[in-house]
Amino acid sequence: MRLSEASILSEDALIHQLDNRGKVAESEILVPYWIGAAGLGKTQAVKAIAVRLGEMRGVEFGCKIFSLAQYSPEDIAGWLLPNEDKTKMNRVKPDWMPEEGTYGVLFFDELPQGIVANQNVSAQIINDGRVGDWIIPDTWVIVAAGNRTSDRAGTNQMPSHLKDRLMFLPVEANHWDWISHMMSRKRGEQVCAFIGFKPTALHAFNPDEDVWPTPRSWDKVCTAMTIYASLPVAQRRNAVAGLVGASVAAEFFAFLAVYDEIGDVDDIIKNPASAPIPDRPDVVFALCQSLASKASDKNIGNIIKYINRLEEVGMGAEYSAFVMKTAIQAIPNYKQNPDIRDWVLNSGGKELLL
Helix, strand or coil, rough: CEEEHHHHHHHHHHHHHHHHCCCCHHHHHEEEEEEEEEEEEECHHHHHHHHHHHHHHCCCEEECCCCHHCCCCCHHCCEEEEECCCEEEEEECCCCCCCCCCCEEECCEEEEEEHHHHHHHHHHHHHHHHEEEEEECCCEEEECCCCCHHHCCCCCCCCHHCCCCCCCEECCCCCHHHHHHHCCCCCHHHHHHHHHCCHHHHCCCCCCCCCCCCHHHHHHHHHHHHHHHCCHHHHHHHHHHHHHCHHHHHHHHHHHHHHCCCCCHHHHHHHCCCCCCCCCCCHHHHHHHHHHHHHCCCHHHHHHHHHHHHCCCCCCCHHHHHHHHHHHHCCHHHCCHHHHHHHHHCCCCCCCCC
16 A cells, blocks of 8 residues: 555554553554555654644654664563562663653554564563553554565564554555655655656665665655765766666666756746647656646646646646646645636546545
8 A cells, every 4th residue: 555545544543542542452452564665764654643643632742763673672671670678570661661741653663673572572562552560651652664574674574463463554655655745845856757757766676786766765866966966967877876776877867868858947837828848758747847846826727727738739647647746735725726626626636636
């Protein structure tokens, strides 16, 4: 499933945890477990959920990343130390345990990378919200994520009783979700255009290579393109190749060459009825990304007029969908915009946006 779909399911499950942990049987609590390839953006998505939960509750909502591979079983369960008269052993409070009066997500990231002993200890935390006598505050919620064995990410076999305590949510890369996320952060216009043009380049796991394209590595490409902007093209290509692989980097830089052919985007927005329409798909995608990156509540009407012309000349609805899905990230309350609402009602956009 898409990360956006997993986010919806997880957010509702975590709200249920907040409202019901300690009040209902443990079997009634859902603990989402996101499982998918490395580099998809699972951690960032969970952090975003924590932010939204904080906004909903009107509190500061943290996200404590709990990576089992970095702990020993004693670190997780709490070390046993003798009491003052040395007549018994007490398990001390683990340092990862959230404090009372705070709110947050306890995120078991890279869960299967932990050794089996650690996974066994974590099973009680995930199911009961406690470890030994120490109880996690009911203002904290639990979610987990990890990689598949096929991803060769150093995973261990997960014990069956731990699996039974999780809600498995298999996630995969989706170019629409990723482009929307990047546009909301105002990053990587050219990278987003390339991924829109060639969605399969977003994530292509290759175990025989040291590097391959992932959503995370493309985010790093955006950084590389900024900090190396003054360097010759060959050097920039080498940097990008070190992040996504040589063949994909070559395709990306070939695509960048079309940006010189899209013309003055501001002039296109001002004159949508008469502005020229490119006849090459790669140029059209580059132009569409540039239009989307400049979209605002005031000019979206003119942008819609232009993309409607693309369909009129037989370019296909995918270009309109690409522009609108990307543009709405820059338009607050876009559903109230009359131009967007008209497009949704009259151009088949309901299935694309709502």
